[in-house]
Amino acid sequence: MVKIPRVWDRKNMILLKELTKTDFKLRYQGSVLGYLWAILRPLLMFAILYVVFSQILKFGDDIPHYPVYLLTGTVLWSFFSECTGQGIQAMVMRGDLIRKVSFPKYIVVVSSTLTAVINLCINILVVVIFALISGVSPSLSWLIVPMFIVELYALSLGISFLLGAINVKYRDVASIWEVLTQALFYTAPIIYPISMAAAMSPTAAKILLLNPISQVIQDVRYNLITKETVTTWNYIDNIWWKAVPIIIIVVLLVVGALYFRKKSKYFAEEV
Template identity: 35%
Template sequence: MASTLMQEPSPGPDAVADGAELVTIIEAGRRGGHDVGLRRSTTLAWTLALTDWKLRFYGSALGGVWTLARPFAFFGVVYVVFTDIIGLDENIKNYGVYILFGMVLFQFFAEIAGNSVQSLVTRENLLRKMYFPPLVIPMAVGITALLNLGMTLVAVFIFVLANGIYPQWAWLELPVIILLLTVFALGVGMLLSSLYVRYRDIQPIWEVTAQLLFYASPVLYVATFVPESYQRIYLCNPLAALLTQLRHALVDPTAPSITRAMGADLRPLIPLAIILGTFALGYWVFRRESPRIAENL
């Protein structure tokens, strides 16, 4: 049941003189007042995300350039080490483009999941002092990450074109890959943020998990480096599956797609099922914990 907003009539001059306050009464729905409409939640999330995004660069001389600094600085170091020293570029076509895409997309995933962990605690003032649907907060984290990703991808595609890779129809798969990555990250973010309110160990656990995921996913290498006997199990990792498909669609059309790598049966649906299952689990746990979030803060 959607929440209903009711306001008392405006007080007259005598009431104001007596120090009476205008009170806004919110009649909560049966789920603690969190059954707000999708449009309202999206509007709130967009407003919150845009405000955070602007404040992030407030007073900065370079502004949004700092959004590009981290992935490109890391890319520069990795590219020199893995090409000039180790020589991986000899075995992987367009290796520089691939690892740049991999690092940018993994950072996008980690930004949503990692920033969501403490987001409810950080926004404690909104949740405790007024009616504010908690789900809007991780949604805003996701929107902010998408804004950062959009800026970064502009620079990435300039680098891609400079390396002689030109647009083709397969590039249309990129929005689908980003959508699935966003759904997966939001699922993880909702799960972790709702649990962090009660269990503060979630933050260090996530930091360790994120490091493991980085090296367990084909960010600095390609999935074909994994022994063939383990590849199908390895590609059940949604990050590995998405990056493998990205390599095929945007970087090297001759590289195996996820369907070819896992087989033409239903096995390629396993990482998709994990993505959707993670989102469903995160949403369910978040909604279950929502009525108690303000009490536990």
């Protein structure tokens, strides 16, 4: 039987590294600003949102350090949308490889999302610098921020595996997801503070906080910027409801990984 390599097999890691390096190198080939675009994109998005929502519509006047607050949300959102966008398309984009060589397919998905991870790391640095400039004092709770980023990455991977596997056969999935992310953007408190939703209807605010993306964004803001942030944990009373975002992520990741593994045997024929 053809040897089935273990998940963390050294050879797989080398392939992962090579593919990620290639992706990373090629992404910004031929652009004058090159890699700078990775940082500029969320910053520019932030600038637009800031002018429209903070300056014109006067959102978030009651929140300390609102610009940092907004930037954190945009950076995390950019990561999520980039990660899933790349991850879902990965198998199709790398169809040439899948048809010609045999290797564990999850490597392609992971490598395509790692560029987003690298971008996020740099963007988080930008957020931290921005936070310090705007007068947020560093605290020990900054240290647990990576935990929430891992959580968001787990969510992105779960979605990428599940939808990426379906997308091999039904290419509509990637397009549907593109539209869906547009809608999802508004279900998370990125441009509007959750307090605004709470003022209208506390129940609505609670439902919004069940969204794992909202939970992560709010938790990062809570630990990074201000303890006044409303989080899933401090706003919802019932312990089971508090756990809903985590449950969603775990279920998506497990189901996604299992489904992907089951289908991956036939990717070479279908892609």
